[in-house]
Amino acid sequence: MRTLGVVLAGGQSSRMRQDKALLTLNGSTMLERSVNALRPLLPEVWISRQTDQAVPMADARIVPDTMRDCGPLGGVAAVMEQAVRAGFDAVLLLPVDLPACSAADLSPLMAAGEREQKPVCFSGHFLPLYLPVNSAVLEFTQRQLTDSKARKSVASVFYQFDGIQLPPPDSNALTNTNTREEWLTATREEQHG
Structure with missing residues (x-):
């Protein structure tokens, strides 16, 4: 089983009003922290990010994204397309x-996903997500992006393939940090942690 780690970092950060990936906490950018969370589990980690966004990791x-402004699903589809070509069986x-x-938080997703060969997330949170990579998942995801009536969400992929919630x-x-207030709370928690 070959699983690829993927950091989804290509969003517009409109509620934060600055690029979330470049925010720094205890000397590391959010992008670096995310990559470092995946690396103990997976030898290869890719980053879903727009070509006009800075990347502090050489x-x-x-x-x-091959289709911009489609939310996380646009990044997921672009990564899956390349992951299939590179011979990966799943993405985290x-x-x-x-x-x-x-x-440690991500490990149960990977274990359950590899065991069941289904999408796996935590209850009430569709991301992070373990997602098998195959032609059926890729085709469905691409259809979601091109169908004007489809719900362009990671949740739609999760439900289509009988996902499991842990x-x-x-x-x-x-704890998500989409706004300045959420970011300030997270930094306080980290400092007093």
């Missing part, structure tokens, strides 16, 4: 805006 493999998707998420971690690993 050795990173960047995969731009981590959004860049979960500063407290660690390899209990969420007890930590604040899934």
Whole structure:
């Protein structure tokens, strides 16, 4: 089983009003923290990011969305297309805006996904997500992006392929930082952690 780690970092960060991936917490950017959360589990980590967005990591493999402004699903589709060509069987998707998420938090997703060969997320959170990579998943995802009536969401892929939801971690690993206020709360929690 060959699984690829993917950091989803190509969003517009419109609610944050600055690029979330470049925000720094304890000396590391959010992008670096996300890559470092995946690396203990997976030897290869790619970054879904737009070509006009800065990347503070020189050795990173960047995969731009083939269809812009489609939310996380646009990044997922672009990465899956290249992952299929590179011979990966699955991806473990981590959004860049979960500063407290660690390899220990992600490990149960990967274990359940590899065992069941189905999408796996935490209850109430469609990201992070373990997602098998095959032609059926790729075709469905691409159809979601091109069909004007389709729901362009990661959740639609999860449900289409009978995904499994695990209990969420007890930590604040899934605390999202989309706004300035959420970011300030996360930085305070990290400092007093």
